[in-house]
Amino acid sequence: MKILSVVGARPQFVKLAAIADAAARRDDVEHVIVHTGQHYDAVMSDAFFADLRIPAPDVNLAVGSGSHGRQTGAMLAAMDAVLEEQDPDWVLVYGDTNSTLAGTLSAVKLHLRVAHLEAGLRSFNRRMPEEHNRVLTDHASDLLLAPTEVARGHLVAEGLGDRTVVVGDVMTDVCLRVAAAVRQEAPRLPEGIDADAPEGFAVATLHRPDNTDDPVRLRAILAALQDLPLPVALLAHPRLVARAAEAGVPLAGGAVRVSPPLAYPELVGAVSRARAVVTDSGGLQKEAYLLGVPCTTVRTETEWVETLDDGWNALVPDPAGLAAAVTRRRPAGERPEHYGDGHAAERVIAELVARAGTLR
Numbered sequence: 001m002k003i004l005s006v007v008g009a010r011p012q013f014v015k016l017a018a019i020a021d022a023a024a025r026r027d028d029v030e031h032v033i034v035h036t037g038q039h040y041d042a043v044m045s046d047a048f049f050a051d052l053r054i055p056a057p058d059v060n061l062a063v064g065s066g067s068h069g070r071q072t073g074a075m076l077a078a079m080d081a082v083l084e085e086q087d088p089d090w091v092l093v094y095g096d097t098n099s100t101l102a103g104t105l106s107a108v109k110l111h112l113r114v115a116h117l118e119a120g121l122r123s124f125n126r127r128m129p130e131e132h133n134r135v136l137t138d139h140a141s142d143l144l145l146a147p148t149e150v151a152r153g154h155l156v157a158e159g160l161g162d163r164t165v166v167v168g169d170v171m172t173d174v175c176l177r178v179a180a181a182v183r184q185e186a187p188r189l190p191e192g193i194d195a196d197a198p199e200g201f202a203v204a205t206l207h208r209p210d211n212t213d214d215p216v217r218l219r220a221i222l223a224a225l226q227d228l229p230l231p232v233a234l235l236a237h238p239r240l241v242a243r244a245a246e247a248g249v250p251l252a253g254g255a256v257r258v259s260p261p262l263a264y265p266e267l268v269g270a271v272s273r274a275r276a277v278v279t280d281s282g283g284l285q286k287e288a289y290l291l292g293v294p295c296t297t298v299r300t301e302t303e304w305v306e307t308l309d310d311g312w313n314a315l316v317p318d319p320a321g322l323a324a325a326v327t328r329r330r331p332a333g334e335r336p337e338h339y340g341d342g343h344a345a346e347r348v349i350a351e352l353v354a355r356a357g358t359l360r
């Protein structure tokens with residue numbers, strides 16, 4: 001049976017690592033990887049394939065950056081020929097990026113079966129491009145691989161319950177495996193941050209357009225980070241670097257030290273040792289939860305609502321609230337296994353094999 005994975009952006013490479021590994025352990029599965037080229041810098045793409053030992057993509061569409069329509073359209077235009085040539089039993093799409101939507105649309109129009117990994121997440125915030133990508137992908141897909149019961153509930157509410165199966169979260173598989181592998185290593189942090197200093201340090205990332213693209217808001221968030229009473233390692237996404245330069249706002253200053261995005265094992269190592277995480281990323285909220293580090297999310301809502309239980313994650317869209325949130329006491333409560341047991345990818349492959357040939 002042939003599974004064709006469509007990926008393109010950073011968090012998808014992490015999920016792909018788990019799937020590629022689970023697929024390689026079965027001799028009845030052929031796994032083909034199509035990289036759209038949405039992310040292309042070495043730190044945003046190649047490093048993930050090398051560090052997570054993912055086989056090199058079989059095809060790279062090399063679409064690069066652009067407005068949503070141009071980028072998604074370029075992927076669509078390039079995908080037809082690849083899917084026709086490969087003729088897979090399943091097209092597997094991941095998460096909620098423009099690459100996800102393009103892979104889905106191309107496949108359904110060619111009458112190929114589509115399975116959506118990480119189905120059923122909702123922020124209910126229609127300003128997020130990811131929200132449209134997820135809703136459209138879920139409704140077009142044949143099989144919805146939900147990470148949690150909350151996600152299943154959203155799909156049932158939208159009339160998609162009979163296509164849904166809860167498999168757990170494949171990011172858990174990778175995060176726990178990598179955390180165990182890097183436990184003994186000293187974290188790589190921007191110069192000026194001492195991992196062993198008694199006050200600890202925070203890891204921060206920002207890349208959502210709602211936070212980066214309005215210069216007034218960006219300035220306020222950066223000022224709040226710079227005023228935090230502990231050192232902050234700001235791992236700067238290219239969009240953040242570009243928007244801050246356009247707005248004339250320096251990233252470094254006060255508590256903040258800056259570095260480019262880290263490789264995945266380095267990120268997991270840094271978060272494991274941090275006292276706090278500040279982010280607007282979806283994946284990092286969950287990684288902080290899995291690693292037992294309190295997270296402050298600079299957004300009005302989260303798709304990963306389970307992380308809010310017992311205060312492990314806090315939604316703080318107003319920069320004025322950041323200092324109080326970041327220095328809050330570490331929750332005493334347990335962290336239930338909301339995100340699966342670390343074996344989600346095996347379940348995904350088993351579901352795809354079991355359902356091959358039943359739908360077309």
Ligand code: UD1
Pocket residue numbers: 009010011038039040041044045065066096097098099129130207238239242282
């Ligand atoms: C994309 C996803 C988002 C995901 C994020 C993870 C969409 C709509 N958004 O957002 O859901 O959380 O990836 O990182 O698909 N750039 C580079 N080098 C790169 C890639 C991007 O310099 O390798 C710069 C370009 O200026 C580009 C900008 O970053 O315009 C944004 O990249 P893009 O892929 O459009 O969106 P992300 O913000 O990365």
